[in-house]
Amino acid sequence: xxxxxxxxxxxxxxxxxxxxxxxxxxxxxxxxxxxxxxxxxxxxxxxxxxxxxxxxxxxxxxxxxxxxxxxxxxxxxxxxxxxxxxxxxxxxxxxxxxxxxxxxxxxxxxxxxxxxxxxxxxxxxxxxxxxxxxxxxxxxxxxxxxxxxxxxxxxxxxxxxxxxxxxxxxxxxxxxxxxxxxxxxxxxxxxxxxxxxxxxxxxxxxxxxxxxxxxxxxxxxxxxxxxxxxxxxxxxxxxxxxxxxxxxxxxxxxxxxxxxxx
Amino acid sequence: xxxxxxxxxxxxxxxxxxxxxxxxxxxxxxxxxxxxxxxxxxxxxxxxxxxxxxxxxxxxxxxxxxxxxxxxxxxxxxxxxxxxxxxxxxxxxxxxxxxxxxxxxxxxxxxxxxxxxxxxxxxxxxxxxxxxxxxxxxxxxxxxxxxxxxxxxxxxxxxxxxxxxxxxxxxxxxxxxxxxxxxxxxxxxxxxxxxxxxxxxxxxxxxxxxxxxxxxxxxxxxxxxxxxxxxxxxxxxxxxxxxxxxxxxxxxxxxxxxxxxxxxxxxxxxxxxxxxxxxxxxxxxxxxxxxxxxxxxxxxxxxxxxxxxxxxxxxxxxxxxxxxxxxxxxxxxxxxxxxxxxxxxxxxxxxxxxxxxxxxxxxxxxxxxxx
Numbered sequence: 086x087x088x089x090x091x092x093x094x095x096x097x098x099x100x101x102x103x104x105x106x107x108x109x110x111x112x113x114x115x116x117x118x119x120x121x122x123x124x125x126x127x128x129x130x131x132x133x134x135x136x137x138x139x140x141x142x143x144x145x146x147x148x149x150x151x152x153x154x155x156x157x158x159x160x161x162x163x164x165x166x167x168x169x170x171x172x173x174x175x176x177x178x179x180x181x182x183x184x185x186x187x188x189x190x191x192x193x194x195x196x197x198x199x200x201x202x203x204x205x206x207x208x209x210x211x212x213x214x215x216x217x218x219x220x221x222x223x224x225x226x227x228x229x230x231x232x233x234x235x236x237x238x239x240x241x242x243x244x245x246x247x248x249x250x251x252x253x254x255x256x257x258x259x260x261x262x263x264x265x266x267x268x269x270x271x272x273x274x275x276x277x278x279x280x281x282x283x284x285x286x287x288x289x290x291x292x293x294x295x296x297x298x299x300x301x302x303x304x305x306x307x308x309x310x311x312x313x314x315x316x317x318x319x320x321x322x323x324x325x326x327x328x329x330x331x332x333x334x335x336x337x338x339x340x341x342x343x344x345x346x347x
Numbered sequence: 348x349x350x351x352x353x354x355x356x357x358x359x360x361x362x363x364x365x366x367x368x369x370x371x372x373x374x375x376x377x378x379x380x381x382x383x384x385x386x387x388x389x390x391x392x393x394x395x396x397x398x399x400x401x402x403x404x405x406x407x408x409x410x411x412x413x414x415x416x417x418x419x420x421x422x423x424x425x426x427x428x429x430x431x432x433x434x435x436x437x438x439x440x441x442x443x444x445x446x447x448x449x450x451x452x453x454x455x456x457x458x459x460x461x462x463x464x465x466x467x468x469x470x471x472x473x474x475x476x477x478x479x480x481x482x483x484x485x486x487x488x489x490x491x492x493x494x495x496x497x498x499x500x501x502x503x504x505x506x507x508x509x510x511x512x513x514x515x516x517x518x519x520x521x522x523x524x525x526x527x528x529x530x531x532x533x534x535x536x537x538x539x540x541x542x543x544x545x546x547x548x549x550x551x552x553x554x555x556x557x558x559x560x561x562x563x564x565x566x567x568x569x570x571x572x573x574x575x576x577x578x579x580x581x582x583x584x585x586x587x588x589x590x591x592x593x594x595x596x597x598x599x600x601x602x603x604x605x606x607x608x609x610x611x612x613x614x615x616x617x618x619x620x621x622x623x624x625x626x627x628x629x630x631x632x633x634x635x636x637x638x639x640x641x642x643x644x645x646x647x648x649x650x651x652x653x654x655x656x657x658x659x660x661x662x663x664x665x666x667x668x669x670x671x672x673x674x675x676x677x678x679x680x681x682x683x684x685x686x687x688x689x690x691x692x693x694x695x696x697x698x699x700x701x702x703x704x705x706x707x708x709x710x711x712x713x714x715x716x717x718x
Contacts, residue, residue, distance in 0.1 A: 255620075
């Protein structure tokens with residue numbers, strides 16, 4: 086566990102500014118005795134698009150799941166939109182309202198139609214009147230290019246369509262931050278593009294995005310910063326050109342050679 | 348290579364019916380009854396068995412049966428079949444127990460109102476369902492008032508309740524209250540709060556480890572030792588509570604099975620959306636878990652309804668108790684077949700109805716949301 090050196094990058098280590106949406110300071114997490122996340126320090130600014138990559142088991146999913154408290158951290162601080170994550174349920178709910186999440190396995194609600202999936206949160210969490218929620222949902226379904234599926238059930242849709250619905254469902258909550266947990270890993274190759282296109286379109290609207298993915302093409306075109314994690318640590322972070330062009334750390338080089346090598 | 352195929356331009360071939368012998372009744376007979384010589388043999392054997400059983404049964408229950416008579420001897424003089432006259436003679440007490448004749452309209456009315464309350468609960472495509480549901484919530488109070496009297500109606504004691512009416516009251520009450528209680532226990536068993544979880548587990552395991560009859564005995568006798576002296580606590584009410592608690596233990600386990608079938612991702616998606624615990628349960632988890640649990644829940648309800656006959660052990664005269672005691676009448680001696688068959692028909696209609704409803708509901712919920 087000797088290597089704690091992190092290749093620091095200019096915009097990161099600065100003190101908390103006004104436009105910092107996520108601040109993670111000295112954060113650690115254990116599963117039982119297993120130290121999954123070690124000394125995580127990360128600041129995400131309003132509108133920043135960050136791609137997190139790394140070998141499987143490196144803790145990247147766990148990291149973003151800590152940001153909306155699907156996982157609890159045991160040490161250090163996480164502040165989202167100025168609210169600190171503690172055991173206080175009110176604060177957790179407040180944060181979850183502002184943070185949308187898209188999962189690897191979509192996790193749409195199979196007993197509700199696509200439209201109902203999209204309006205559930207706005208109606209029950211934001212107390213939006215049903216009519217307004219439905220109008221907004223249709224708008225987002227149009228943005229992800231599947232308004233015609235609104236009255237179908239998730240089980241009747243292809244994987245790519247389901248993931249686009251999941252993105253629309255998160256957007257319906259008007260989140261300030263979107264977290265993506267390997268959104269294309271469970272998809273057939275021909276459906277990956279439609280989901281990535283949706284995410285690229287979303288990035289162009291200025292949404293703050295934190296995305297765990299193996300899609301390095303996406304990282305190159307969209308990310309403001311690429312973070313490489315291994316064995317629970319942030320090993321290296323940099324702008325994409327530098328990250329892919331001149332990786333600093335041996336493990337980063339090894340990882341990049343493995344996934345870009347063919 | 349035949350010429351007929353060539354007559355059509357590719358893409359224009361019309362739909363045609365299958366050839367003779369490959370459709371209709373003949374095909375059905377051939378594939379289902381006479382597909383092989385073993386199948387043919389079994390078909391013929393079954394026909395022979397039906398020939399042996401059905402005609403005598405029909406003769407006894409219908410063609411040779413007697414509906415009007417005043418004693419068993421008179422029945423036998425008229426015909427050799429079932430003496431339904433006995434049932435006709437006792438139908439009042441079998442239905443209402445000892446409920447006063449002049450007030451029996453109240454029982455009938457509460458039964459009609461029960462049906463009216465069930466329709467909006469069971470079917471979601473009825474008009475004015477919202478009002479129907481509000482009425483269904485109010486129904487237990489209306490029924491309690493009608494059956495017990497008071498507030499302008501002649502009071503009737505619960506010791507006068509009996510017959511099918513008693514079974515229906517115990518069954519419907521148990522079913523109505525055990526479902527929410529069972530769901531609460533199932534959620535309690537999965538709770539992260541250790542006290543809630545421990546209490547739920549202890550309750551469920553205790554209920555499942557003890558026979559219903561034991562609980563009914565506790566209700567009828569031992570409860571008096573635990574209550575302060577002088578408190579009177581209606582026997583029927585005690586039975587209702589015990590039956591409800593008993594069924595809820597079983598419902599809890601059935602629902603727990605349903606809850607465990609819901610993937611973790613559903614909880615995570617609901618949580619990450621900001622839904623509170625009760626919202627995510629009510630809107631996301633329970634609708635899916637209960638759908639999976641329907642067969643088990645209805646199974647429990649059917650068992651519960653049939654177990655209502657156990658109240659005869661602690662001296663409540665349900666339909667079985669009244670049927671049994673009416674067998675002692677010397678005028679109608681030896682007609683146990685007729686009595687027990689009638690009682691069986693009553694239970695069969697109720698339980699078969701529940702079973703059909705569960706199948707209907709499963710089919711309805713199946714539409715669309717295949718995973």
